[in-house]
Amino acid sequence: MTHKLRSVSLAVMTGLSLLLTGCVSTQSAATAEQGKLMVAPVMPDYKLEVTLARLNDILASAELTPEQRARFHYDRGVIYDSVGLRILSRIDFHQSLKLQPNLADAYNFIGIYYTQEGEYESAYEAFDAVLELSPDYDYAYLNRGIALYYGQRDELAVADMQSFYRANEQDGYRALWLYITESKLGAEQAKQHLAENRAKLDDSQWSTTLVDFYLGKVSREQVFEVAKQGLSHPNEYAERLCEAYFYIAKIAERQGNYSDAANYFRLALATNIYDFVEHRYARVELAKIDELIAQP
Numbered sequence: 001m002t003h004k005l006r007s008v009s010l011a012v013m014t015g016l017s018l019l020l021t022g023c024v025s026t027q028s029a030a031t032a033e034q035g036k037l038m039v040a041p042v043m044p045d046y047k048l049e050v051t052l053a054r055l056n057d058i059l060a061s062a063e064l065t066p067e068q069r070a071r072f073h074y075d076r077g078v079i080y081d082s083v084g085l086r087i088l089s090r091i092d093f094h095q096s097l098k099l100q101p102n103l104a105d106a107y108n109f110i111g112i113y114y115t116q117e118g119e120y121e122s123a124y125e126a127f128d129a130v131l132e133l134s135p136d137y138d139y140a141y142l143n144r145g146i147a148l149y150y151g152q153r154d155e156l157a158v159a160d161m162q163s164f165y166r167a168n169e170q171d172g173y174r175a176l177w178l179y180i181t182e183s184k185l186g187a188e189q190a191k192q193h194l195a196e197n198r199a200k201l202d203d204s205q206w207s208t209t210l211v212d213f214y215l216g217k218v219s220r221e222q223v224f225e226v227a228k229q230g231l232s233h234p235n236e237y238a239e240r241l242c243e244a245y246f247y248i249a250k251i252a253e254r255q256g257n258y259s260d261a262a263n264y265f266r267l268a269l270a271t272n273i274y275d276f277v278e279h280r281y282a283r284v285e286l287a288k289i290d291e292l293i294a295q296p
Contacts, residue, residue, distance in 0.1 A: 124144065142160070258292055269283060
């Protein structure tokens with residue numbers, strides 16, 4: 001999870017050693033003026049398909065304890081989620097909880113889905129269950145904070161984001177989400193806090209560039225330029241674009257530039273980085289903008 005704002009940690013496939021890979025490749029980046037991105041979605045890596053086939057075979061034919069079966073359902077659900085098959089993943093997470101009711105990771109995913117669907121009370125209950133089962137599960141504070149943020153419970157959202165932020169004050173994504181929630185209570189104070197928190201960040205980290213954009217220290221063009229630098233794996237550029245488009249869209253939305261915001265949220269979705277927080281909630285943000293535009 002280091003320096004990547006995913007909503008949950010990556011699952012370790014029980015009894016399987018196959019590595020998973022991402023699902024998009026980016027052909028060219030957007031300029032700030034054009035707001036266009038050319039993406040070439042590819043079929044999931046064959047190793048991912050083989051892993052799914054093996055999991056299906058194990059679940060269909062192997063003699064498993066309830067705990068083992070629960071874990072395999074959970075692992076398959078994580079793979080389905082990573083390629084955007086949310087209904088299938090949700091079925092697997094519910095099945096895993098029937099077999100192992102204390103599986104905090106599964107409650108975390110289910111809470112995320114409830115948030116995406118606007119079922120906030122159910123989301124709160126799911127994240128409460130995560131924290132009851134695993135009090136140190138810091139990403140449950142992020143995910144519950146996001147649910148509270150979209151559910152218009154702003155003070156509680158800030159409290160959760162403060163807990164999430166304090167767990168790692170060197171993480172720029174945590175500083176950003178704390179700012180996003182705090183800004184609903186007071187924009188100037190939130191920006192002051194973000195500036196103070198910026199001093200704790202490593203200048204060389206990609207997330208720090210996003211924080212600097214929010215502080216007005218770098219332009220959109222510079223954000224996209226930095227996104228190309230220091231890449232360590234094939235899908236990292238697409239991941240950075242997903243994040244950049246989302247956070248740029250949030251600024252445009254705050255400024256009342258709803259058309260620009262909607263375009264950037266669509267670009268975030270076009271990256272197909274399904275398991276990133278930014279991709280998960282870009283569609284929620286689009287729905288909010290559509291409501292604002294539709295108002296007389």
